[in-house]
Amino acid sequence: MSDKKDAVTIGVTLSTQIIAASLTMIAVIGAFATFIIDKREVGIFYYIIIGLAFILFVISIFLGGKGIDKARKGGFDGNWSLTETKQLFSWQSLTALLGVVLFSLSVFIGTEKTEELKKQINNQSNAIKIVKQNAKILSEQQSINILQIQELKESIKKMTKELKKIKLLCPTKNIVHLADSTKYEDVSNK
Secondary structure (H helix, E strand, O other): OOHHHHHHHHHHHHHHHHHHHHHHHHHHHHHHHHHHHHHHHHHHHHHHHHHHHHHHHHHHHHHHHHHHHHHHHHOOOOOOOOOOHHHHHHHHHHHHHHHHHHHHHHHHOEEEEEHHHHHHHHHHHHHOOOOOOOOHHHHHHHHHHHHHHHHHHOOOOOOOHHHHHHHOOOOOEEOOOOOOOOOEEOOHHH
């Protein structure tokens, strides 16, 4: 009788340890999920896997509690049988193990967000190149405009020289209007 009682006690102890491990894994799932969601691009598949792992740990805790309760009730009646609790403890172990496997898989799901960051950096780099090209084009256009202004200045100087020559040829007439060379004011009567 004492050996049966010790065997059931060992089963209950193992069950409580699996319950403690399942509770710890639920906390680990929460911590890892926060990290993974923040640092990785994950899809619906991640949420399904991590959700199933969480549910399996909860089920494992429930099954362990049911097994411990059956062992307690059997022990109260003096029935220290392993057969009544064996199936519940086996399912508890399997669901906890499957939860660990699914959690382990979930860690590798998704891609790092650094790829998105690299894309943004490349886009910014391309935008900077375009701005530099536009600045170069504007600078070249400005150089062309400066050359055109210089040409216009030279043209004005040339016209001014020609105007002075015309004035020398017609000393008695004042040119009233520069744009219209046909209008002269006669100053000889003054």
